[in-house]
Amino acid sequence: MAENASLLVELLTEELPPKALRQLGDAFAQGLVAELRAQGFASPDAPYTAYASPRRLAVLVKEVAAQAPDREIVVKGPSVKAGLDADGRPTPALLGFARKQGVAVEALERMQDGKHEVFAYRRSERGARLAEFLTGALEAALKRLPIPKMMRWGAGDAEFVRPVRGFVALHGEAVVPCSVLGLAAGRSTLGHRFLSTGPIELVRADDYEAVLEREGKVIASFERRLERIKQGLAAAAGDAQIAADEALYTEVTALVEWPAVYEGHFDAGFLEVPQECLMLTMRQNQKYFPLVGRDGRLLNRFLLVSNMQVDDPAEIVHGNERVLRARLSDAKFFYDQDRKQPLQSLVPQLAQVVYHNKLGSQLQRVERIEALASAIAGLLNADRSLAARAARLAKADLLTGMVGEFPELQGIMGQYYARHDGEPETVAAAIEAHYRPRFAGDALPGDAVGDSVALADKLDTLIGIWGIGLAPTGDKDPFALRRAALGVLRILVEHELPLDVVELLQAAHRQFPAGTLAEATVGEVHAFMLDRLRSYLRERGFKADEIEAVLAHQPTRIDDLVPRLEAVQRFRALPEADSLAAANKRIRNILKKAEVVERAPKAELMREAAEQALFDTLLSLGPQIENHMQDRRYTEALSTLAGARNAVDRFFDEVMVMTEDAAVRDNRLALLAALDRLMNRVADISRLAA
Known part of the structure; x- marks a missing residue:
């Protein structure tokens, strides 16, 4: 066997699960290569190629050693303090350690281990031969494969995702004498089930892909x-x-x-x-x-x-x-x-379809969505009757033959059948659109009626499923609440709908009979949605501290967030931003430690020119900022705030806030509290401080 050569391993199988094949091939190759690298048979950057076809998993690893390098093993024992008594003689602890290693105490050495000196035994271990190592490495790699269900075949006890019929292990030109899954390694493989004529003898590991393609009519890659x-x-x-x-x-x-x-x-x-x-x-x-x-x-x-x-x-x-x-x-x-029966005729039959045993039938769900969609449409100045009609028919296609055969077509078929029935186009479109967005990047509903029904459907799911104790846990989300939450957020943000999300959640909660849902449901779902919102906004390119600055006040108008975030982005590019953010953080710390009474600062209690200047600045800038806020001109509000920098810096340079005069001190704290409120009208800019 060559000292360094390419290693080929192939498992010849019956037809593997197609949807998992690519992942299986990559995982098998990565697992085996990791084992080879860990034991020194292959370098950390050794190149390898994974192969996966319907009847085989294989990997070719370059420059694999025939024998792993010898390893020096250091076994640490008791500390010197615990290993020697007052007279310097070995204690039972040290004697026991030496006995366990099979050596005399004199063969031990001292070494530093952190802050302590310990006894240790150093020995050399011969590197394993590839033939000795490969079986265990393959078994370890196979155990780590993402296979939910194994199967057995024949009389043996081997288990794999499909029966394994052949096993090739070549190092250079030599067969590696090892076994796996009850099969001994060889150099013979099979090509295409119909286009190949018989077994193919592999001479060299490096020729695997070319030989299989030429003689076996198989593209292994x-x-x-x-x-x-x-x-x-x-x-x-x-x-x-x-x-x-x-x-x-x-x-x-x-x-x-x-x-x-x-x-x-x-x-x-x-x-x-x-x-x-x-x-x-x-x-x-x-x-x-x-x-x-x-x-x-x-x-x-x-x-x-x-x-x-x-x-x-x-x-x-x-x-x-x-x-x-x-x-x-x-x-x-x-x-x-x-098409022989109109959608409307199917709606009463939804009473026989259970949505959830704690939340009633699909008809009861439709009635909740209908009421909520109508209310939302009213808030959006959309046609409430069209929204209610679309919601009424939205789930009817669940009882059609086409959707029974292809559940993926729910909503889509409802749209076609509604058109056939002569329903208004707005209603037909909303039936399809109420499932949107179905996946990341999917289009949103095309009008306010569609938005109303889509929001109502998702809010009912969120509040209902969460309220009966079925919130997502870890990576498990069987009712797709994360998708529903993101759908609500995307519609509110991207369509800039002027709706209060907490009020929407409360309205959805009211559709359920009293006592059906947990009392804390609305607050918990709102917190859950804000958490999903963080991920969504990061994907849109906003920085984490910008997002936290805007979310600090637990906003309920989701449509307001992106304009505020864009304003924060522009603000932090201003030369005044860092100084004001640091000052705001300092103000927060001062106010947190002091007892501040809610009152307006008084000019007659101001002793220093710097505090009077800051007060005058607040009186000047405050109304301007409020006007900008009322018109949602957040960039202008923060640009105006930047004009306070000099007065703020001067105040902290020249004024002692915590003076001994209680009245003056309280007035200065009131001044800082007023400044803090003004600074944070758009976002908590203290979150931007380094």
């Missing part, structure tokens, strides 16, 4: 397969656009080892069905790639990725077209059947 699929799809699509997300590309890459892209067609008559239904069944059930024109409308063409590259793909294409025709026929059947 996940990334290379993904790139080939994307290129093939783009070429086949031509002028059309591919309607697919990255998840579909990734899943299809995990299903094939030798990808080939083919084009199929379906009857244009199916385009009468809403395109969301057709695209969903193509993507979700068949893993096909729908094509849309430049106008965004679905074409009756689709692309498929096959695991078979053949000269004449007609049979493959026709077979897939036949399967898709059956799927689309099912979708058309659901669509036709659903």
